[in-house]
Amino acid sequence: MEPGQITREWLESLDVAEFIKIASMIHDIQREREEARHRKLEERRRGGSRAREKAHRGRSLQLERVKCGKEGCKKCSGEQPELHGPYWYLYRPKKSGEGRTSEYIGKMLPEELAREFGVPEDERRLG
Numbered sequence: 001m002e003p004g005q006i007t008r009e010w011l012e013s014l015d016v017a018e019f020i021k022i023a024s025m026i027h028d029i030q031r032e033r034e035e036a037r038h039r040k041l042e043e044r045r046r047g048g049s050r051a052r053e054k055a056h057r058g059r060s061l062q063l064e065r066v067k068c069g070k071e072g073c074k075k076c077s078g079e080q081p082e083l084h085g086p087y088w089y090l091y092r093p094k095k096s097g098e099g100r101t102s103e104y105i106g107k108m109l110p111e112e113l114a115r116e117f118g119v120p121e122d123e124r125r126l127g
């Protein structure tokens with residue numbers, strides 16, 4: 001896709017899985033930027049020390065439910081929205097060493113990740 005060609009029509013033509021993937025990535029980027037901003041403020045407050053954060057760096061696997069944002073979506077609206085998913089997400093440190101990035105894995109956890117994180121066979125496939 002060329003820059004400038006992202007239109008509302010294009011977004012609306014995506015199937016739910018694609019749309020959720022894109023929405024999730026945007027959500028992640030926003031969250032990462034927000035976290036980065038907080039971290040900078042924190043660092044400034046603590047005089048530039050990042051030692052504590054480094055100790056928590058590493059990859060982690062998470063299950064998350066997401067919003068598709070479609071108007072009238074039964075899963076996303078109501079008093080107790082059920083949302084879509086859950087989907088697997090892999091969080092890992094960024095190459096720059098600043099913050100974490102998340103990768104959308106989907107409903108099926110690949111063998112390699114499952115083994116690395118010790119996820120039992122019957123919990124790998126969701127939904």
Ligand SMILES: [Zn+2]
Binds near residue numbers: 067069075083084
């Ligand atoms: Zn929805």
